[in-house]
Amino acid sequence: MRLPTAIALACSLLCATAAQAATELVVATVNNGHMIEMQKLSKHFEAANPDIKLKWVTLEEGVLRQRVTTDIATKGGQFDVMTIGMYETPIWGKKGWLAELKPDAAYDIDDLLPAMRQGLSANGKLYAAPFYGESSMLMYRKDLADKAGFTMPERPTWTQVKELAAKIHNPSAGLYGICLRGKPGWGDNMAFITTMVNSFGGQWFDMQWKPQLETKPWKEAVTFYVDLLKNYGPPGSSSNSFNEILALYNEGKCGMWVDATIAASFITDAKQSKVADKVAFAQAPTMVTPKGANWLWAWALAIPAGSQKTDAAQKFISWATSKDYVQLVAKTNGWAAVPTGTRKTTYLSREFRQAAKFAEAEQRAIFSANPTDSTLPKSPYVGVQFAAIPEFQAIGIAVGQQMSAALAGKATVDEALKASQSAAEREMKKAGYFN
Template sequence: MSLRVMSGILLLSLLLSKPLHAESKVIRLVAYELNPYVSRDRGEHGYLFDLTIKAFEASGYKVDVEFFPPLRAKKMVESGERDALIPSYSSTGDAINLMFSQPILGTQIGYIQLRDQTDGPGSKTTAASSSFSSFNLQNFADSTDHSGLNATSLESLFGEEEGVIKSSSDRIIRLIELLSTKRITLALVDKLQFTDVLVNSRPSLIDKLKFLTPSLATKDFHVAFSRKNPRTEQYLADFDRGLAALQKSGDYASTLMRYGYQFKTPDENTLTIGAVKNADTERMRELSQSFLKEHPKAKIQWYLLEENLLRRVVLASLALHENLFDLITISAYDTAIYARNEWIEPFTNIESSDHQDFIPSIKDMLSPGGKLFALPFYGESSMTYYRKDLFAKTGLTMPLQVSYPQLKAFAQKLHDPLHGVYGICLRGKPGWGENTTFYATMANSFGGDWFNSERKPSLDSKPWLQAGKLYLDLLQNYGPPNAHDLGYQENLKLFAEGRCAIWVDATVAAGYLLDPTVSKVSKSLGYAKAPTMIEGRSSHWISSWAFAVPRNSTNADLAKN
């Protein structure tokens, strides 16, 4: 055989091997929803989801994720149709068809009761309600005495049926209602599902219920791999190696901390800060170096979280009375609620002369009862941003005060998705600090009010429905295709990349958009007032992000400094 032929065969074999190699580095992961561990629809997908993806990526894999109903997802992996499954326990009965990874922090089972209740498990008071509580706890054997717990009864509390984990959120809601009405005095729940339900479904009961420590039992999660796949042993070894790398680097603990599920060790010289993730807090993190120069013994650990996640994590830590952060960022709206519930401490060490640095209206919003409870690092309203170059190219002129009908006409004219430009970008991501902020102020300009003259909710009134119809029209017909996933941060990036002709959002974004190092539209940026519909009814808002010290901070004095 000639050298040329041998070289050709070798080259052909190399070319043919590339797709096989690429395919071998793709994991087909299936998941089913189990809030707060694994979530499909939330902007943040849960720490189990994040750690699973990160561990695979640390070993060089690309992860294709699909969500299915629990039993279907499990059967897809058992049959070899998919490679791996989350969430999963390492159940003995499933070992025939599945192999399991090293453990990942899992569920914690324990008692909850009213915070002002002093009697605990085993008392006479709780004994009277134990049978009713047990009925709602999947026939739990004995909820009145820790000594009555056994492996079988505890196992039933983890909610596993036919090898899949059932959410206990609905059951927890029922138990919370029973506890709050004093029909029962004690219940057993999954700690993290309890806080998730409390924050998202029953926020009025935050600080009225408590989780008794320590937990009674824990059960780790595992990633389940199909035994039908010939590559499973390699996948499993690579995943475990990636997981170990995350633990060694600190990314494992950091991810848990981001979700509020791993708490810091008290250290009088370390400030742990939980802040909203945006360009301005990134700048604050850079400026915090000057504080460290003045306090050489101090250290700062920053955790920047997406807005919806930040609120959930902070509220969960307050509900559990757990020390998570020494300093948090909260909005002006949050401040009055947190202060009224004594969840944050007032700033009494600020000199009156320093107050002159604050915008008066912002300071007043952060000073319920005349006490300053949060220190603002910026204040904002809202306005209309637009691309002057696109307006000039199409012969359009943006008025200083644009109306919503005009806004729609502009968006319709400028919408050009084939060339990567959307007519308008608006907050569509769920969350009162995301789409609700925009929609509520929009409805106000249509004449909408939260309550009518009889103090009854009026969210189904004509102005709200008209505003909602136009809001959906703008997003669905002239906005990005995934508008429901886009909040402030995502739209800021899109506009800075030149992919939005118009954007209505916070005034604080202007500084970022004018920076040519990060913004492609810095030289073509135009401004107008926030749009209106009815004269005298504006759609702009006023708000602020500010630093506050939680009551559970172990370093409150250092945080205030």
């Protein structure tokens, strides 16, 4: 009887080992450059943690948001780690949809930039760890500005941006004065358009939660945006998002671009950008006010509540958002390629500041964004390029489609704003904000 018992015991040990080795983490993430690099470097994590295997689901930004929102709201359990942002994290954290993150002392949570840590917390608890953080800023071709005899101010107005766009626009040579997001989405074209509206003195909702989409600032901002891209933008702007414009910029086809500060590390990389040595930076343009002119965002990693793999997920998130990970990227790809906007120590690094000529402009933009005071008239919501309420996602998607239609010439600005106002009012009434 002893032999079968020994065999059974050996088998149970082997089975237990196999089960332990089979801890698979399904990580949902966005198809941005830094996330693609994280996937490549994750072999280091798996080597150090042989009991954890990573399975990646990499999606375009709009699809990712839809998939993770559906999964977490329905408790689908498809993902063990989700890439989410500053909009979802506090809302989902308050709803109890996310597991609280409790990194160990070595993680040095106090090294996280305060704006990022606060934006990813609810009721004093951290619910997502920032993988990279960003604001928005103006990236421009200094060689073209110099040739046109134009000196870019540190914080230009939209009028000045239009003036330079007109001077450098040369479509016959494949060069467009300015490239801006046009692809519909609450976090896509509406992230940019909202900051523009803010700078024109507008807001999403007044203090009674009434949508403000047909007010003068919205009409002026959206009209300016549509005219700017129709006159000085590339063809097909209504379908351009971050990655499409990044490709255009790196090919030398965009004279200016207002978008995420994170783009700076790609357009200054000579391995992927033909204009790496010709790029300069300024703060996001203003018009009536600098309030809310540049956004604040973090792509962050979170764990759905009720996950059966919380310990392994926490271990992976701690690795991917750590100081050591920043050092690993620096060692592998150089300091200019590290994910930025998350840790104080990154900006204190002499090597980083020497390698990244965008560091100062990026840091200034991030530090100047204020989610609690981002509009000229007083607003009831928190958020710069979004309103941090559950209803905003549906409203932002609907309005984004209308703005894209106006840009494509399928609707007038007035028609698009009227339809947007109706959609926003319908959602807010349905949610009980007003009758």
